[in-house]
Amino acid sequence: MSSYVEDFPILKQKVNDEPLVYLDNAATTQKPRAVVDAITNYYYHDNANVHRGVHTLAERATEAFEAVRTKAAHFINAPSKDEIIYTKGTTEGLNWIAASYGQTHVKAGDEIVISYMEHHSNLVPWQQLAKKTGAKLKYIELQADGQLDIESAQRQITDKTAIVSLTHASNVLGVVNPISEIAKIAHQHGAIMVADGAQSTPHMKIDVQALGVDFFAFSGHKLMAPTGIGILWGKSELLDDMPPLEFGGEMIDWVQLQETTFKKSPWKFEGGTQNIAGVVGLGAAIDYLEQIGMDNIQKHEQEVINAVLPELQQITGLTIYGPQEAQKRTGVISFNLDKLHPHDVATALDMEGIAVRAGHHCAQPLMEYLNVSATARASFYLYNTLEDGKRLVEGIKATKEFFKNGTI
Known part of the structure; x- marks a missing residue:
């Protein structure tokens, strides 16, 4: 898909006198002209607050704002646009489930089940919910190659389980979890199933109905939309039963001196002025992705991997975490080189113009599980080419040589 590189002006630059190879897509993706142009057009022509005016600009802004709700529902095959809630991103969506659904449905003695591979955004909210309610937080173990241990899941999910929440795709190990299989186990025990779609939604076709989940959250900035916008999808019967978490403008139905009634879902969750330009940008990003085709994107990334x-x-001395078979992983590759600190590796690669991430990747329990303090991570997307992959390989070899012999 090298032809799409032209749509991303940021990629046509040099870093440290080397052509940029951007391999930090699991953290955030670059934005195509179509997305930037859509945001610019909104600010230049339609900038107004939504749902609050009858003048032309307000009506155009509202129409664009609500049209993206329909696009997002289609994008993940949600049954209704009214099940699409705008958030700041995956983190806020997962926090809302824990704080709203969790605190009204989870009680002392209940169980919440997650896995060792979870991002902090899908761990800390459940940790806090367990502390507040007296519930027990349990972890599904991993197989030796980093894949989810189904037998462990069957042991951990019991009739006491209220919530099971898993990442759809790991931001460290590159594995794709069998969400539909785990959802069936959860439902057999009367639990709800939550999926963190931050790392899956940009890279593969999502069908929340086929996955069998009850909630699904994802971020816009990881699929070429602006930062600060995301989607929380939930089944309507669950959303209708959840209390709002933020109170103020727009989410109310009627306010009296001592009592207030709220709008129905999804608007009861969207208090205050929303990130309207972000929503417009998200809509443009969805259009861009669907024009290419999610199946084509997944196929391209698989070819690169x-x-x-x-x-x-x-490469001798290079440890790669997660499945060693390319067909069992996404475009995320976490690694360590010899005994070098990942930050040193990332800095050396940056000198070659190659952008990777280094650290614990907001997954400290997973790092402990892997018995490492941190890893370096390269993550590919639709605009990355086979040549980018070759540059990474050669960059790691050069880094190894530099730290061994002081030459590069």
Whole structure:
């Protein structure tokens, strides 16, 4: 998909006198012209608050704002646009489930089940909910190659389980979890199933109905939309039963001196002025992705990983975390090189113009589970090419040589 590189002006620059190879897509993705142009057009032509005016600009802004709700519902195959709630991102969506649904449905003695591979956004909210309610937080173990242990899931999910929440795709290990299989187990025990879609939604076709989940959250900025916008999807019967968390303008139905009634879902969750430009940008990003086709994006990333992973595996001293078979992973590759600190590796690669991430990736329990303090991570997207993969391989080899012999 090298033809799409032209849609991303930021990629046509040099870093440290080397052509930029951007491989930090699991953290955030670059924005195509179509998204930036849509936001600019909104501010230049339609800037107004939504739902609050009958003048032309307000009506155009409201129409655009609500149209994206319909696009997002189609994008993840949600039954209704009224089940689409705008959030700041995956983190806020998961927090809202824990704080609203969790605190009204979870009680002392209940169980909340997650896994060792969870991002902090899908761990800390449940940790806090367990502390507040007296529920027990339990963890599904992983197989040796980093994949979810189904037998452990069957043991951990019991009739006491109220909520099971898992990442759809790991931001460290590159594995895609069998969400539909786990959802069936959860439902057999009367629990609800929550999926963190931050790392899956940008890279593969999502069907929340086929997944069998009750809630699904994802972020816009990881699929080429602006930062500060995301989606929380939930089944209507669950959303209708959840109390709002923020109170103020727009989410109310009627306010009296001592009592207030609230709008129905999704608007009861969207208090105050929303990130309207972000919503417009999200709509443009969805259009861009659907024009390419999510199946085509997944196929392209798989082709890149099929070429890159075997080359990386040939580098002596390089440890790759997660499945070693390319077909079992996404475009996320976490690694460590010899005994070098991941920050040193990332800095050396940056000198070659290659942008990767280094650290614990907001997954400290997983780092402890892997018995490492941190890793370096390269993550690919639709605009990355086979040549980008070759640059990564050569950059790691050069880094190894530099720290061994002081030459590069």
